[in-house]
Amino acid sequence: MKPILISAIALVSLVANASTDESPAEALLHNMHQATEQLDYELSYILVRKSSIEPLRFRHAVVDGKSFGQIAYLSGPPREVIRRGDEISYFEPGIDPFTIQSTQMVAPLPAVMQTNIEQLATMYDFVPLGRAREAGVACDVVRVSPKDGERYSYVLWIDQDSKLLVRADLLDRDGDPIEQYRALSVVVSPQVGDMMRQLAKVDLPPVVHLPNKPNTGLSWQVTDLPVGFKPIYRNRHRLLITERPVESQMFSDGLFSFSVYLSEADKFSVPEQLVRKGRRTLHSHISGNAEVTVVGDIPPATAKKVAESVRFIASPKTPNVTEGTPAQPSAAPQ
Structure with a gap:
């Protein structure tokens, strides 16, 4: 009996220690993620950028064990994104609707x-910032x-009752806002699930199956990545208009992503340029006879450091591109 009691006490101690390893702010983010994936809800929100405000509506429900989602753009030409389990359909003006296999909506x-x-x-550090009110509900505020x-x-502003995210401010390194996601209304109701269930009956475009491609070996690598960024894919292709051969690698830390492009420098290349628009940064410079360009959701200083860290495994040369090789689509956020 005594050994059993000692084992039980040890188990309780381990559980207690494990629970204390997770900060209240991290636990709150786990609750937010769980609510996002499991509740039936509708969010009407605006996306505020420096020179624009875009109204949108997001609905989510679990239908027969699968996550269903729907994003509708509420101004301008009709645009919509629909998720049914691991299939996501995109409806954009000017192009044919299509469906891809994925679990993340771009x-x-x-x-x-x-x-x-x-x-x-x-x-990332998860820092609690107290409580506030947003979208008419009491919220816990956390900085990531x-x-x-x-x-x-x-x-992040997280609804204390539903645990849904009702506001998110993206900040630059100086703490200035780059863009804001702000919910105007939050509805958690089984009726949302009833509406979303109708999507199971809708005929959506067939899934686009990309041809399997062997792992593309490149003659260069990025030697100074921020901690946690990992390669998602690499690719060789030609630009659609100029037919210029390009090699690329995409990296992500799960929250932000960026791509590094390498091509042969030509008369149109400039020694160095930096362009930032909102969250997106473009930095390019010339290394030998190659033009290195970094594009993604990272600060300008980070983009510059990444670009300058590109090193050639072999001597720089024009990317060897197979004629007609298609570029793989990017799953970069927003």
Whole structure:
């Protein structure tokens, strides 16, 4: 009896210690992620950028064990994104609707809603900032701040009752807002599930199956990545209009992503340029006879450091591109 009692006490102690390893702010983010994936709800929100305000509506429900989602753009030409389990359909003006296999919607939603919180905890600090009121509900406020200062940060407002995200401010390294996601109304109701269930009966475009491609070996690598960024894919292709051969690699830390492009420098190349628009940064420079360009959701200083860290495994040369090789689509957030 005594050994059993000792084992039980040890087990309780381990559980208690494990629970204390998770901060209240991290636990709150786990609750937010769980609510995002499991509740039936509708969010009407606006996406505020420096020179625009875009109204949208997001509905989510679990239908027969699968996550269903729908994003509708409420101004301008009709645009819509529909998720049914691991299939996502896109309806954009000017192009034919299409469906791809994925579990993440490429749409104007905060990336933190679709990411792995445990993975983020190795790269970001979760700092509680108290309580506030947003979208008519009481909220807990948490800052998601990078440990290394080489990426952006978020301040999140999470509904105390539903645990849904009702506001997210994306901040630059100086703490200035780059863009805001702000919910105007939050509805959690089984009726949302009833509406979403109708999507199961809708005929959507067939899934686009991309041809399998062998792993593309490149003659260069990025030697100074911010901690936690990992390669998602690499590719060789030709630009659609100029037929210029390009090699690329895409990296992500689960919250932000960027791509590095390498091509042969020509008379149109400039020694160095930096362009930033909102969250998106473009930095390019010339290395030997190659033009290196970094594009993504990272601060300008980080983009510059990444571009300058590109090293050639072999001597630089024009990318060897197979004629007609298609570029793989990017799943970059927003």
